[in-house]
Amino acid sequence: MKVTTYAVRRRIAAAVITIAAVVLGIYSFILLPVNFLPDVTYPLIRIHIYWRGATPEEISTNIADPVERQMAQVDNLDYLESSSIEGMYTLLVNCKYGVNVDVAYQDALAAMARVARQLPKDIDPPVVFKADPSQLPVVQLTISSDRWDLTKLRTWTENWLQYQLQAVPGVAGTDIVGGLKREIRVHLDPNAMEKYGLTLPGVIKRLSEENIEQFGGRVTVGRREVIARTMGEYRTLDDIRNVVLANGGPGKIYLKDVARVEDAHEEVRVITRLGGQPTVKLSVLKQADANTVEVARAVNKRIEQLTPSLPAGVKLGLVENQADYVSAALNGVRNAAIEAAILVIAIVYLFLGSWRHVLVMLLALPITLILNFALMQLGGFSLNIFSLGGLVVAIGVVLDNSIVVLENITRLRHLHPGQTPEEVAETGTAEVGSAILAATLSFLALFLPFLLVPGLTSLLFKELILVIAGIVCVSLLLAITLTPLLTSLLTGKHAESPKDGRFARFFAWVTDGYGRLLSSALKHRLAVIGVFVLLLIGAVILFPWLGSEFLPRMDDGRVMVKVKLPTGAALTETGNLLGRVEEKLQGDPLVESYVTMAGGKVWGLTTYEIANEGQIDIQLAPRHARKTGTKAYIAQLKKTLAPISIPGARPMVMQPPVKGIRKVGEADIEVKIKGQEIDQLFDLARKTSESMNKLAHFTNVYVSMDMTKPEYQVEVDRVRAAELGISVVDVASSVRSLISGQVATRYREGDYFYNIRLMIPEQHFTSRQEVENLVLNCAQGGYLRLRDVARVIPAVGPVEIAREDQVKEVIVRGDAAGVSVGRALGELKEAVSKMNLPVGYEISYGGQAQMMAEMQRSVLLILAFALFFSFVVLAVQFNSLKLPALILGSVPFCLAGMVYTLFLTGLPVGATVIIGVLIVVAATVNEGVLLLTFAEELRQHDNLPPLQAVISAAKIRLRPRLMIALAIIFGFIPLALNLEEGGEMLQPMAAGAIGGLALGLFVALFLMPCLYVFFTGRRDGQFHSSTPPEANHRSSVQ
Incomplete structure (x- = not known):
């Protein structure tokens, strides 16, 4: 190969080019942003x-x-x-x-x-x-004070602190929850208003007219231009109190005569506490393309700078810092990569028996990974758990091509001792060049379909797949350039032989024993095939028993306690129930912090104000500082909180989903019931909820819609209203303004504005009669009571109305308990199937179940494309349809190993497992290509029958096959053991891949030769007691 000749003959040029590429890779690595997950743009x-x-x-x-x-x-x-x-x-x-x-x-x-x-x-x-899920809080802090009230604390946070943090590079904005938002309240006295003949619209109009600052024009005075401005804004609360509402009759009527003006706050709809004490929570959001770790660290640095200048008594508390967890998780993956590299090198040394050969691998491995950083930077990737996971996955695969070249050069050196190291390197690389090229193309054909199939799975794993593909391409280039160059330089003409030493003699004995065992297996090939078929049937039987979920739960120490009281419960009741939970958390050594929010729920970046709902966000100590995992703590906390309940409500303990990934729904499983009539929908939802609660594997079950929210419905008598000169719109707007208040204008203080809200004092409305006595004004003048034109009827209404594609729906939500989401969903579907749905109503499933359904569709398409493209590549290489079918026919037997491993470890099948599937398939295809290529060459060039050809090929392939398989398996072990923070995401993939590769090793050693002989036949019917000797000729082997 010309490129090999250039690298071997022009060593300095090749070395300089390699060094330049490494420098570029290191520089690219420095520039790569750091995030927990890839930057995904959701439509x-x-x-x-x-x-x-x-x-x-x-x-x-x-x-x-x-x-x-x-x-x-x-x-x-x-x-x-x-x-x-x-x-x-x-x-x-x-x-x-x-x-x-x-x-x-x-x-x-x-x-x-x-x-x-x-x-x-x-x-x-x-x-x-x-909506960008990656634009989530990177830092959350609380602001508390023992000297300021919550109104002043919230105002200071809005007017000063948030702008200090928004100026940090990479910060997109801030979100403030809790405290009391300042506003100027004008509490009207209905009796005084009626006495003086004043109306609410009239008061609003006068307040707005008296609060104005306006440009008046320009006046030329001599040689100067002077601007005229009308300065009529309110400067003090007394300015508001002294607004003249009417002039005449009994004299001037001021606002202070009919209302009480106070510097107050908006209606309290959400309460936040830190450790049980009132607080204001501020979340710092990063820009979508910003570096999570850098932004979080910059915000923390800015907080440290601001701390000395904080007002007396004000304290800032850090309750969440994404930089800590992201750094720990990425360090965990980095450590797994280092451990994997050490294990892979140890395996290589064990089989090659030469430190010079190991040195070749030691140089090839880091150079390959470093060069890939340049490709990542060019592709706009980041360092995240998936891209780094791709590096770990590729560590075992990356040496495949180099091992093929190195092993073949070593073998030829002993067959042709008279050739120079350069000649042997060129010849050895050329012999296997076409084979490793075909194997690489087959590998890429398996992974690149990820880019063709749309869906969330493809978006999430795009970087991981392209990282693996990039590393494989770089490894191919280095295998035909750097590896032969280093081999010729380091091993020399009188290189030490791998056959020297005890292990070499031991492995020669193993090879001979394997040859005899394979010969016996080929004699009984139908029995061997039958054994593997039984293993495959067993895996098919076990597969439905495997758990399934979209992504594994992370042991990130985040726990959430949610409460949902009966509809109509006051905010104070919600706060009191959460307070009882807080008492249980106080003093818990595993808890680092907990933030309470009563009267709302958070969905994405939005806080919904719902008085009867609330939550506590608990952050446990870092993983290395606690022995109890997040899952175990949740089970423990459920028992602790079991005694806490009130009629119709109880705390629900759960683990929040992974941040940064689009959240579909609010629970593991959601049953969506669609139809037109709300009452019928609610009845069906109630029955579904009862069915879910009867199932042992469900927890935190609740219905999204509640039809019991108390309300007063005002039914207007249209005829009577028309007679009195008032419309339904007038009635509705007056009722809303009088009860909820209405913003008339704004009050300016410095550079900040606060609403001026007119309203009837809240304590004025304590019964239906007081609502009926609301005073309305007529168009013709005069006043009337609400009861004169309408009836106030006690009723109930829905808390929430959900719709999908313009059709009303009620959602029953629940989390899986003790089993995987997939198994819980299967049980639920069986129970729901027994319900009789009225005509026009339908049921579908959302939440994580919806994401899993989308994943399954994507995976089927990905596998179909992968196998099809791989078949095309193999058919072109072999110019045959039989051999590609034989190779791909071996794949299901390898995947059976994944099923057994996942079943034994109790790990679920999720989106990450598909990567392990493709790794196993790629390893099977690569081995099939190399084994059958060599066997076919033996048949064509040496005229050996299929039986002897495949035995000879299998014996020569034994050492590289074991070396590569064990290298990949040991490369996955650190991820499978999940010893580092953040390893949960890739653990099922690694564990499944180990099982598939382990069984795949036996498939390659025994089943594939049996299938080859079975399908190709044999030219001689003679089975030898000992296998034929190795052929001394050119080969395309590893």
Whole structure:
């Protein structure tokens, strides 16, 4: 091969080029960003619309209907999901994978522009943004003070602290929860208003008119231009109190005559606590393409700089720092890579028996990995758990080509001792060049289909796959250039022989024994094939018993306790129940910190205000500092919290999903019941919930919709209202303004603005009669009570209305307990199948179950493409259909080893396992290519019958086969043992791959030769008691 000749003959040039490439690789490594997961762009658009005080039914009718009709026309739409809760509408526009998310975003903006005029006038401006799960908090801190109240603390955080942190490079923004948001409240006295003949719209109008600062124009004074400005903004609260509302009659009527003005705060809807004490929580969000570790460290450094200048009594507490966990997880994968490399080199030394040969591998391995960093930087990749996992996976594979070349050069040196080291290196590399090229192409044919199949699985593992593919390509280049160069330099003409020494003699004895064993197996090849078929049948039987989940749970120490009280429970009741949980957590040595949020739930970057719900986010001590795993702690905490309950509510303990990966749903399994009538949907959901609670493997079961939220429904008498000169719209707006309050204008203090809200004092409304006595004003003048034109009826309504593709749905959520998600889902489907659904209603499954269904479809397509492309490559190489079919026919027997290993270890089948499947398939195909290529050459050049040809080929292939298989297996052992933080993600893949490769070794040693003889026949019927000697000729072997 010309490139080999160039490398061997022009050593200095080849060395300089290699050194330059290594320098480039090291520089690229320094530039690579560091994240926990790959940067994945999801085709997802999120829309939020706030409509203060509106009920879920109002939002569903007035916002969801028109918006979703327009969004349904967006190109490449997959499906729509929406949620309508009190005061807030959320819509997820899920587009098909592969769609340009920027184009989808523009389409969504255009759809919102078309529907804008159909929406209620008093909503907040709709917020449309591209949902990016990677844009999550990298640092979360709490702000507390023993001198300031929560209003002042929240105001200081909003007006000063958040801007200090937003200035840090890489920070996208901040999110503040808790504390009390400042606003100026004007508490109107209804009796005084009625006495002076004042109306709410009139008061709002006067307050707004008196609060203005406006440009008046320019005046030329001599040679100077002077700007005229009207300065009418409120400067103090007394300015607001002294606004004249009316002039005449009894005299001037000031606002202070009919209202009490106070510097207060907005209605308390969410309570946050740190360790049981009130606090404000601030989350720092990173930019999507920023380096997680660098941003987190920069934020921490900025916090350290700000600490000396904090106001007296103010304390900042760090409750989450992504840099710590990301660094620990990546260090764990790095350590696994180092351990894998050491084990691989040890295996190579064991089989080659020469430190010079090992030195060749020691140089080839790091150079290959370093050069790949340049490819990663060129591809825009980051250092994350998957890309580094690809490096670990490839460590065992990367030496495959170099071992093939080195072993063949070593073998030829003893067959042709008269040749120079350079000649032997060139000849040995040329002999195996076509074989390793075909094996590499077959390997790539198995992995590259990942890039052709759209879906979440492909997006997540894109970097891992391309890293492996890049390393294999680099290893091929180095195998035909650097390896022969180093071999000729380091081993020399009088190199030590691998056959010298005890191990060489021992292995010669093993080779002879293997030859006799294989000869016997070939005589009884039908029995051997039968044994492997039985193993395959056993694996097929066991496969349904394997657990399944999308991604493994991480032992990251994050635990969540959620509570959901009966609908209508006050915020204080939610806070009290969470307080009882906090008492159990106090003093727990395993708990590092815990943050409580009462009155809401977090979904992505959004906090939903729901008074009867709450959660506690618990962070355990780092993994190395505790002996109890996250899963075990959750089981322990469930027992601890079991006595805590109130009628209709109990704490639910769970592990949050992996951050940075798109979350589909809120639980492991979600049963989506779709139809039109809410009452019927709720009844079906109740029955489904009862079925789930009866199953032993479900926990944290609850229904998304609750039809028992108490409400007062105001039914307007249209005829009576028309007679009195008031419309239904007037009634509705007056009721909302009087009860919820209405922002009239804003109060400026320095550079910051605060709402001025007019409202009836909250304590004024304690019964239905007080609602009925609300004072309304007529168009013709005068006043009337709400009871004069409407009835106030006690009723119940839904807490939330969920829809999918414009169809109402109720979701029953639950987590798997004690078994995998796949097994729990199977049990649930069997139970649900017994339900009788009315016509027009249907059931589907979401949550992690939906992600698993998408994964299964993607995996089937990936495997189909991989096997097809591999068959094409093999058919082209062999110019035969029989031999490719023989090689690929051996694959299922190897995969049976993965099933047995996963079953014995109790590890589930997930998205990462597919990588192990492809590694096993690639190893099987590579071995088949090399074994059958050599056997075919023996038949063609030496006229050996198939039986003798395959025995000779198998004997020569024994040492490299064992060396490569054991190198890959030992390379996976550190990941399979899961000794480092973050190893849970890749453990099932590694364990499954070890089982598949182990059984694949026996498939290569015995089953494949039997199949070869079975399919190709034999030219002589003579079986020899001893196997034929090795052929001394050119070969394409490892």
